Amino acid sequence: MAAHTHHAHGDPAAWTDHAARTLAEHGTRSGGARRAVVATLADQDCCASAQEIHERLRAAGRPVGIASVYRSLDLLHGLGLVTRVETGDGVARYEPALPGGEHHHHLVCVRCGGVEAFEDDALERAIHAVGDRVDFDVTAHDVALRGRCRACRAA
Amino acid sequence: MAAHTHHAHGDPAAWTDHAARTLAEHGTRSGGARRAVVATLADQDCCASAQEIHERLRAAGRPVGIASVYRSLDLLHGLGLVTRVETGDGVARYEPALPGGEHHHHLVCVRCGGVEAFEDDALERAIHAVGDRVDFDVTAHDVALRGRCRACRAA
DNA sequence: GCACATTCTGATAACTGTTCTCATTCCCAT
DNA sequence: ATGGGAATGAGAACAGTTATCAGAATGTGC
Numbered sequence: 467m468a469a470h471t472h473h474a475h476g477d478p479a480a481w482t483d484h485a486a487r488t489l490a491e492h493g494t495r496s497g498g499a500r501r502a503v504v505a506t507l508a509d510q511d512c513c514a515s516a517q518e519i520h521e522r523l524r525a526a527g528r529p530v531g532i533a534s535v536y537r538s539l540d541l542l543h544g545l546g547l548v549t550r551v552e553t554g555d556g557v558a559r560y561e562p563a564l565p566g567g568e569h570h571h572h573l574v575c576v577r578c579g580g581v582e583a584f585e586d587d588a589l590e591r592a593i594h595a596v597g598d599r600v601d602f603d604v605t606a607h608d609v610a611l612r613g614r615c616r617a618c619r620a621a
Numbered sequence: 622m623a624a625h626t627h628h629a630h631g632d633p634a635a636w637t638d639h640a641a642r643t644l645a646e647h648g649t650r651s652g653g654a655r656r657a658v659v660a661t662l663a664d665q666d667c668c669a670s671a672q673e674i675h676e677r678l679r680a681a682g683r684p685v686g687i688a689s690v691y692r693s694l695d696l697l698h699g700l701g702l703v704t705r706v707e708t709g710d711g712v713a714r715y716e717p718a719l720p721g722g723e724h725h726h727h728l729v730c731v732r733c734g735g736v737e738a739f740e741d742d743a744l745e746r747a748i749h750a751v752g753d754r755v756d757f758d759v760t761a762h763d764v765a766l767r768g769r770c771r772a773c774r775a776a
Numbered sequence: 777g778c779a780c781a782t783t784c785t786g787a788t789a790a791c792t793g794t795t796c797t798c799a800t801t802c803c804c805a806t
Numbered sequence: 807a808t809g810g811g812a813a814t815g816a817g818a819a820c821a822g823t824t825a826t827c828a829g830a831a832t833g834t835g836c
Contacts, residue, residue, distance in 0.1 A: 495812055495813065497802070531816070532794090533795080533816080534813080536793095537813085537814085552709055554707055557793065557794095558711070558793085573759070584755055588750060589751055592741065592746075593744065595741075595743060595744075596744055597768075602771070604766045605731070606767040607764065609762065609763070611757065613752075613761065614757070614758040614760070615758075616757070650831085652831070653784090654785060654786085655784080672822075686786035687787095689785055689786065691822095692785085692824095712821090712822065713822085
């Protein structure tokens with residue numbers, strides 16, 4: 467899992483602004499801890515767990531209580547500002563959700579636990595078709611493909 | 622979540638036999654606890670958590686240590702005899718995996734936590750197409766649609 | 777059928793990720 | 807500036823899962 471400078475979610479600043487606006491509209495106050503969590507989310511390439519965010523903040527010299535990290539993520543998720551991703555190892559991961567609704571899905575390596583993102587229009591269309599067909603008011607979906615990443619395939 | 626007599630996985634006895642055979646080939650001994658877990662899995666309509674299986678066994682007058690339930694599920698999963706399903710509430714659920722590879726996906730109600738199953742060929746095709754396109758050795762996949770079930774939509 | 781090596785089992789302790797509690801701090805409308 | 811209420815952080819509490827270990831069950835070779 468190398469660090470990337472590329473952001474799969476578009477301009478980080480755009481999402482940060484969008485998040486700040488939505489939070490303000492919701493009537494929340496702007497505390498330092500949540501602002502730090504939002505900044506960390508905006509700056510990440512793919513999904514991160516609460517503990518990873520907590521650790522990243524501590525490393526950046528802006529320690530935030532773990533409870534505040536969980537609280538912030540919960541609030542952001544409730545407002546639709548982040549997507550919760552389950553990779554199957556029992557930890558919840560989060561990533562910024564763009565207002566437009568564009569999103570990606572994940573490839574999870576069963577060996578190293580690494581996560582990569584992919585997008586696929588045909589897959590989205592198939593999922594929406596299912597949603598229309600079914601007696602269920604579908605509001606979200608997620609897809610995880612499991613297997614071995616390039617590095618782990620060799621090993 | 623009403624109990625159904627319909628089995629989404631075909632003939633329960635067929636899977637039970639398949640499981641027994643695979644376990645024997647793998648060189649495991651046949652203890653009572655694991656046999657009871659296999660029987661419970663075979664008899665269920667959709668995915669169940671370890672704790673649900675534990676409870677079901679206790680209710681049926683065949684109590685099994687919770688550790689044995691987890692151990693059995695882990696072994697069965699390792700042999701590809703069960704599928705692990707993540708519904709997003711932090712608990713792992715399991716259901717029999719048929720040898721042919723036929724499988725379904727899940728509709729998760731975000732309100733009551735209920736789970737329903739669905740199948741869709743177009744979705745499967747789209748997923749396989751992604752698997753071929755991507756630099757990842759995909760061996761499994763799962764899809765969860767989230768929303769409100771019929772009952773919770775009204776509430 | 778019997779003895780034996782091994783595996784399986786179950787009670788319980790330990791761990792991990794997450795949520796709850798509550799006293800304190802901080803934000804911001806007034 | 808100040809007062810009321812939300813936000814924060816430390817730590818306790820919790821749930822699901824995994825590890826440990828002594829005793830019971832399995833099945834193989836005789």
